[in-house]
Amino acid sequence: MPDEYTPEPVPPTVTEVAAAAGVSAATVSRVLTGRVRVSTSARVQVHDAIARLGYVRHRAPRRTDHAAAGLPVAAVVFEPTARLFRDGFCARLLAGAEEELSRRGVPLVTMSATQGTVASTTSFLTAGGVGGVLLVGPPPQHPVAVSLAASLVPVRAAGRPALSIPYADVDNADGARQAVEHLILRGRRTIATIAGPPASPAAADRLEGYRAAMAAAGRQPLIAYGDFTTNSGLHAAAWLLDRTPRLDGLFVANDAMAAGALQALRKAGRRVPEDVAVVGFDDAPLAAFTSPALTTVRQPVEELGAVTAALLLEPRADNPILPTELVVRAST
Incomplete structure (x- = not known):
C-alpha cells in the first residue's frame, strides 16, 4: 500500500497577515517596505x-548590477549602547566585520535596537x-529582526539566532565537549556546568555539548544557570x-561567569585547580588575567564578524560554522 501523501504546509500570505493584524494588506506592505509612515499601533x-503566523517574505535573487555599490552595511546590536561599549565580544566582532567590509570599500554603520526605537530603526x-x-544577538521574536526576516533586505546574523534568519556561527557544542573532555582527562569526577x-x-548549544560529553563518559549532569554576567557566575558557583x-570540575559557559565562579571558589576556601578545575568559554581578554589564569574555549570572534559581513555581500545558502579551540592555562 503506498505511503499516505501529506501536502506541504502552505506559507501564510500578506492577506492572512493583514487579517490577523486587523489592518489592510496595503498597510502590511507599507510596514514591510518601510517607505511610508505607518502608525506605531498598526x-x-x-x-x-x-x-x-511565521510569515517570511520571498526574497528576490541578489542583484549583480552593483546597484547597491557604496551603500553601507548596518550592524544592529540588541543591547543598550552603554553595554555595547563595555562588551569585548561585540567590539571584537564588529572590528572583524569592519575590517572585511573596509577591504571591499563598504562602510559599516553600527546601531542599537532598543525598545523605544523599534519603529524608526525598522523604517531606516x-x-x-x-x-x-x-x-548581533537578536532576542527571540524581536520586532526588528522579525521585520527584517520578512523584508527584501539582505540580512545575516552573527551567531545562530532564535528565528529563521541566515547566520554564521562558531561550534559552541563542540567547544563545550572539548572543555568537558579536558576536565575528564585531568581526572575530575564530579563536573558541573554554569550554563x-x-x-x-x-x-543552549554549549549546554548540549556539556550534556553529550557527560553522557558519553557515563556521568550525571549538574547544572546551574547564569545570565553571562560575573555576578551570576559567582552566585551559581556558590x-x-x-x-x-x-x-571538582566546573565548565562555565562564558569567561565573565567563570571569573565570578573563581571568586566564589576562593570565598569557599576551594583551591583552583587543586580542589576544583575550571574551564570558561570565549577566551575574552580577561581570561589571561584572572587568578589563576583561566583555561577556556577560544572562539574566533573577529573571524566570525568578517565571515558574517562577507556573506552579506556574497550570499550562499548554507550557514557556516567556525571551529573552536581549547586554550589551556593554570585553572586546570
Missing part, C-alpha cells in the same frame, strides 16, 4: 501577526538606505558548592 499589530533599515544588515540563559541559542560539596 506597525506593532503587523509585527505581532508576522511573528504568530528597510527603506533602501543600507546594502545589508548584520544582526547561560536558556533562551540564548549559544548557551549554589553548586552548597549542593555538591564534592564538586
Whole structure:
C-alpha cells in the first residue's frame, strides 16, 4: 500500500497577515517596505501577526548590477549602547566585520535596537538606505529582526539566532565537549556546568555539548544557570558548592561567569585547580588575567564578524560554522 501523501504546509500570505493584524494588506506592505509612515499601533499589530503566523517574505535573487555599490552595511546590536561599549565580544566582532567590509570599500554603520526605537530603526533599515544588515544577538521574536526576516533586505546574523534568519556561527557544542573532555582527562569526577540563559541559542548549544560529553563518559549532569554576567557566575558557583560539596570540575559557559565562579571558589576556601578545575568559554581578554589564569574555549570572534559581513555581500545558502579551540592555562 503506498505511503499516505501529506501536502506541504502552505506559507501564510500578506492577506492572512493583514487579517490577523486587523489592518489592510496595503498597510502590511507599507510596514514591510518601510517607505511610508505607518502608525506605531498598526506597525506593532503587523509585527505581532508576522511573528504568530511565521510569515517570511520571498526574497528576490541578489542583484549583480552593483546597484547597491557604496551603500553601507548596518550592524544592529540588541543591547543598550552603554553595554555595547563595555562588551569585548561585540567590539571584537564588529572590528572583524569592519575590517572585511573596509577591504571591499563598504562602510559599516553600527546601531542599537532598543525598545523605544523599534519603529524608526525598522523604517531606516528597510527603506533602501543600507546594502545589508548584520544582526548581533537578536532576542527571540524581536520586532526588528522579525521585520527584517520578512523584508527584501539582505540580512545575516552573527551567531545562530532564535528565528529563521541566515547566520554564521562558531561550534559552541563542540567547544563545550572539548572543555568537558579536558576536565575528564585531568581526572575530575564530579563536573558541573554554569550554563547561560536558556533562551540564548549559544548557551543552549554549549549546554548540549556539556550534556553529550557527560553522557558519553557515563556521568550525571549538574547544572546551574547564569545570565553571562560575573555576578551570576559567582552566585551559581556558590549554589553548586552548597549542593555538591564534592564538586571538582566546573565548565562555565562564558569567561565573565567563570571569573565570578573563581571568586566564589576562593570565598569557599576551594583551591583552583587543586580542589576544583575550571574551564570558561570565549577566551575574552580577561581570561589571561584572572587568578589563576583561566583555561577556556577560544572562539574566533573577529573571524566570525568578517565571515558574517562577507556573506552579506556574497550570499550562499548554507550557514557556516567556525571551529573552536581549547586554550589551556593554570585553572586546570
